[in-house]
Amino acid sequence: MTQLFDTALKDNNLFSSDPYKGGLSHTESHQVMLQLASSIDLQKIAQVFYRQLRAKLNLDGLTIKFSSGLVTLGEPEKSNNIKTLDQVSKHTIFATLVYSFSKVLSLREAAILNDLHRLFKFPLKNALEFHSVKQLALKDYLTSLGNRVHYQESLVRLLSQAKRAGEGFGLLVIDMDKFKAVNDTFGHHEGDKVLTATADVLRQSLRESDYAFRFGGDEFCCLLPGSDNLVNGKIAERIQDFMNKNPILAKHKMSCSIGSTMYQYGDTELSLFNRADKALYAAKQNGKNCYKVA
Structure with a gap:
């Protein structure tokens, strides 16, 4: 209880009229979803997500790992405060996200991260599927080099x-x-x-x-x-x-x-x-x- 009380005071939520005390409010979630719907290109959607994280959390860097590669944003090497979360579809991990923070997250910040991570699931899945198709279109059929x-x-x-x-x-x-x-x-x-x-x-x-x-x-x-x-x-x-x-x-x-x-x-x-x-x-x-x- 002490940790919850301290976090609430620090984040100035103890007397908030907003009934949602977890991570993002419904309005914030909706705004994030609209931003994430702006593109299906992997690099662009990763940049959008990175900006959303930076706006709400003390994020140093983000690495998105998937079967055929990875996307790195910011400076993940700067921090030892690492949070690794998987993205799962039909009981299969299709991506792993490594979040690097400049400080240890409070309970509220951890809830915000979980909400953002959850909202990113389907935009990321769609972007990775599009990326996979695009990569095939950029490969030489015989040698698998770029065409x-x-x-x-x-x-x-x-x-x-x-x-x-x-x-x-x-x-x-x-x-x-x-x-x-x-x-x-x-x-x-x-x-x-x-x-x-x-x-x-x-x-x-x-x-x-x-x-x-x-x-x-x-x-x-x-x-x-x-x-x-x-x-x-x-x-x-x-x-x-x-x-x-x-x-x-x-x-x-x-x-x-x-x-x-x-x-x-x-x-x-x-x-x-x-x-x-x-x-x-x-x-x-x-x-x-x-x-x-x-």
Whole structure:
């Protein structure tokens, strides 16, 4: 009783005319629901929820974990006051939310958190289902790398960050050497194995922050946030090294040519790609199985 009484005094609710003494009032719950209904995009709905939490609680950060990834907002690492709550549908956990607070929650604050968490359940579930469908639409059906649409979206985002915050990034354009000969000699089924093996090589070679795409046919692209020419070169070397070690690619004596460039002030989507493509052409002209910078 002492803890309840102290909390009521602290939160100035002891003499409140509002009969609802738990977490959110009915009016507040309705307002939150309206805000959460504003989008079905995962990033946007997560931002809306994060703002609602920040407005009502001393929240440092929020991490939403789900089967295919996670979304992190704020600075969760700042706090040791952690509250982990699952989102459950049909007896199955479909997401886990990790809330990080700047102080220990009072009983009323804990009730507010539980109410907000409950209200977020169905908007989050719908957003995750939409996210899953969208991710499938952005994947190459054969290699499971990003497709050309995903490349375009990612490039636009990186260009925007570069212009706004000066965050540079690199681009590698990769073309398989003599891939047509594999298709002509062994058939498209074997050619598909070569493409899938190349995708595995790219996944092995890149950092966690990097992105790989099948641009079309036997051409691939990699976007490398926070890179520089030295890092670009090391990744290109890793790609060619892993290609030599891959059993399927080694069997067909497959190699690749790589063109590299870095974002430069004033670049557009086209100017950046054309510069990397020019470097790729130079690598092809230089005898293939090499790496050139533009």
